[in-house]
Amino acid sequence: MTVELVNRILEGDVRTAARLMRGIEDGAADAFGEMADLYPHTGKAYIVGITGAPGGGKSTLVDTLITTFRQRDMTLGVVAIDPTSPFTGGAILGDRVRMQKHSTDSGVFIRSVATRGWLGGLARAAVSIIHIMDAMGKDIILVETVGIGQQEVDVTRLADTSIFVLTPGSGDAIQMMKAGILEVADIFVVNKADLEGASRSKMELQAMLGMKSGACEEWEPSVLLTEAVNNIGIEELVDEILKHQAFLVSGEGMEKRRKERARLELTEAIESSLKDYIDSNVDKAFLEKLVDDLVQRRTNPQAAASQIIGKSIKR
């Protein structure tokens, strides 16, 4: 059964892939087993993360990146993440509007994903969705994250190349320093370069990057100017992405990143298994008793947690 499903995905069947993505998001019982069978077929695609302040032009950039990568005969997956409303649990996923002209290109698979309460600019299902696109044989996977100021750093742990998008004179620089983005982004893009102050923003950013001390074999992030709406600077951006890829592949960078990602996935899996196990196995009454004990200060959170985890691990 799953062999058939895996084969269909490997052949690039869109409906099957789309359904599995949904199953993962919704926590469908069989989806996780299917993912497990698909896993050996993943790890080939090159993952590019795109993050930055809201409205900076990320989706428009993704649209032009798709066009340019397609012209170079590469296929793409796009994961476009937008926030879930904390009040209603619903979401308007609007990134796709800017990329719709690629909707009918069979070399492009675009999927809109809601965060569903996940922090860090990603969604819990994002990693699995990337894997599915990877298994479908997409060469490049672009991941557009939610722009939420200080928390978008997560994507850099997932991506091979991380792009940070900002706009002229937006004063994002200080924010970026605080969020530690300067340290983790591989390429900086000042989009909306048609607006005033673009070259100044570029210079400021370069100065800040210059302050960062780095060994000489390290990648030096560059700052590019783009006008996504006018399709200007995109060829250069694609060149830079491929240059970074070549840099990673020629050194130890690639292996390091893949290892980091595997570690992230493992940690994630441990945490969620443990959580699921506790949710379904720990006696609710016992949990409530611990809560009461905490309120009465008869125990402390750490000790209470050990009691639960001790129980779970012993089985």
Added chain:
Amino acid sequence: MEHQTKLRVLVAKPGLDGHDRGVKIIARAFRDTGYEVIYTGVHQTPEQIVSAAIQEDVDLIGLSCLSGAHLFLFNEVVRQLIEQDAGDIIVIGGGIIPEEDITRLKGAGIKEIFLPGTSLDEILKWVEENVKPLSQRGGSK
């Protein structure tokens, strides 16, 4: 809250008219009901709508058309869905649509048509009662 089946809906405006106020209001109402709404914008061809719907694995497509070409465009969406083995995605439409066309559209497989003046509540209630996530619909694959 993370692991839960949520209705996914695609709203699109096929055809030439560019008035998207109405669909945006609907999109927001769906979001406020707790659905995940994929908005694809104006001037969409049936091909674009259908392939987006399949990639996004939506349960429902809401079409709005004020240009008078609804008959062709709406029918074409349904026809292509069936052709792509995705006839289980429910399609509804809204717009200025004459009475005689409604019968033809429904005959072609559009599940419901909402005319101007229909309240948001009516639409939401209809969806609530008639659209279940694909994975929870018995029988259909």
